Amino acid sequence: MRQWRLIYDKPAIGKWNMAVDETIMEAVGAGQVPATLRFYGWAPPCLSIGYGQRCADVDLDQTRRLGWDVVRRPTGGRAILHTDEMTYSLSLAADDDLAAGTVVESYQRISTALLTGLTGLGTQPEADKRAERVEIGAVCFETPSHYEITVNGRKLVGSAQLRRRNAILQHGSLPLSGDIARICSGLTFADDESLAAAQQQVRERAITLEEALGRRVDWAEAAEHIVWGFEQAFEVDFAQYEHYLTEPEYARATQLMTEVYGADEWTQRR
Numbered sequence: 001m002r003q004w005r006l007i008y009d010k011p012a013i014g015k016w017n018m019a020v021d022e023t024i025m026e027a028v029g030a031g032q033v034p035a036t037l038r039f040y041g042w043a044p045p046c047l048s049i050g051y052g053q054r055c056a057d058v059d060l061d062q063t064r065r066l067g068w069d070v071v072r073r074p075t076g077g078r079a080i081l082h083t084d085e086m087t088y089s090l091s092l093a094a095d096d097d098l099a100a101g102t103v104v105e106s107y108q109r110i111s112t113a114l115l116t117g118l119t120g121l122g123t124q125p126e127a128d129k130r131a132e133r134v135e136i137g138a139v140c141f142e143t144p145s146h147y148e149i150t151v152n153g154r155k156l157v158g159s160a161q162l163r164r165r166n167a168i169l170q171h172g173s174l175p176l177s178g179d180i181a182r183i184c185s186g187l188t189f190a191d192d193e194s195l196a197a198a199q200q201q202v203r204e205r206a207i208t209l210e211e212a213l214g215r216r217v218d219w220a221e222a223a224e225h226i227v228w229g230f231e232q233a234f235e236v237d238f239a240q241y242e243h244y245l246t247e248p249e250y251a252r253a254t255q256l257m258t259e260v261y262g263a264d265e266w267t268q269r270r
Contacts, residue, residue, distance in 0.1 A: 004230075006238035007038040008223065014046030014071035014082070015261035016253070020245070021089045021171055022074050022260075023253040028091040029167030033246060035096065037230060037238070038089045039223040044069055045083035047186050050076045050160065055268045056188065063186040070186075072267045073171075075160035080173050081183035084208075086222040089171035098234065099168045103161050107147040110170055114149055114157060117229025121222070123212050125149045125156060154207040174226075176217055177210040179203075 009020070017040055027033045046069040047058060055072075057079060063070050068081070090110065092099045098109050111127040118125045127147045149157035159172030181199035189195040209217050230236045245253065260266050 001235045001237040003034055004236050004238055005034045005036040006227065006240050007036060007040075007244045008240070009038055009040035009244065011041035011043035013044070014042060014048060014069040015257045017042060017046075017087070018048070018071055018073060018261045019253045019256035020249075021091075021169055022256055023245070023249050024089070025091040025162070025167045025169040026165050026252065027246070027249050028093055029165040031093070032248070034239075035093065036089075036091045037227070037236075038091075039219075039226070040087050040089070041085070041219060042069075042082040042087070045081060046071055047079060047081050047183065048073050049079045049267075051162075052076055053078060055270060059186055059188045060268075066186060068186055070267060071261055072269075073160065075162045075169065075171065077158070077160040079183060079187065080158055081186065082173060083182070084176050084178040086174045086176060086219050086226075087171065088174070088223075088226060089169060092168050092170075094163065094166045094168060096168075099163075103163070104147065106168065106170070107159070107161065110159075111147045111149065113230040113233040114172075114226065115229070116233050117226040118149065118156070118209075120225045120228055121209070121213065121217060123151055123156070123209070125151050151207055151212040154205055156207055156209065156212060174222060175206075175208040176219065176222060177208050180206045180208055 024033070024036050024038065028035055044067055047063055048071050049055065049058060050073055058070055060070065099106050115125050115127055127149050148155060148159055157172050157174050159170055161168060161170040181202040184195055184199045184202060189198060209222065227238065231238070
């Protein structure tokens with residue numbers, strides 16, 4: 001069986017969450033820790049933008065008024081509002097067979113575990129290869145990518161992947177409840193009519209787990225089922241540790257939070 005580390009993390013600020021994800025990826029790639037599946041939350045709510053996304057897509061004054069953090073992810077994709085959700089991250093060595101091939105091929109493999117876990121919750125999810133589309137909107141949940149999870153054609157899980165330092169990092173957002181279109185309130189639009197149109201489009205193309213199931217699912221229940229999905233799909237034996245990061249990992253995450261993810265030069269670059 002695969003021997004992986006399992007982390008149930010407490011909610012944290014956005015710049016710490018991104019620093020920890022990158023730190024674990026580095027440690028896995030260096031062979032210092034086993035492959036790691038991490039679950040976490042965000043406090044306060046945080047709007048994250050993709051590595052190459054324009055910061056101009058975000059209304060920074062409005063996000064401050066709303067009490068939202070803003071952070072730039074190390075992975076690609078479009079903006080996500082992290083609130084009322086469960087976030088997962090998976091760090092694997094680059095030579096792991098789950099990471100073999102292209103990003104799309106590894107997405108397909110990893111989606112198997114997510115599908116299994118979500119099916120166990122009672123949903124009827126799908127993860128198919130999508131027709132090629134140009135991503136023009138600012139919101140991640142507007143358009144499913146290849147092998148991302150949908151329910152009734154609406155995106156349920158938004159994921160992104162990074163390959164670096166002999167490892168891969170894949171992390172993703174599972175919205176549990178609330179208005180999936182809230183993110184639009186923190187983005188820039190030409191006028192109120194454009195904002196309303198964007199909100200309607202997101203609601204039509206994306207879905208929360210509560211809406212998919214017709215019942216509320218809390219963070220712990222969602223994480224438990226995704227863990228079960230990985231156990232079933234890939235025969236993983238998970239180990240939990242009293243201290244979820246090693247001392248070198250904690251030091252590195254602190255450095256990345258200060259020097260990268262907490263720096264305006266990183267987050268607000270154009």
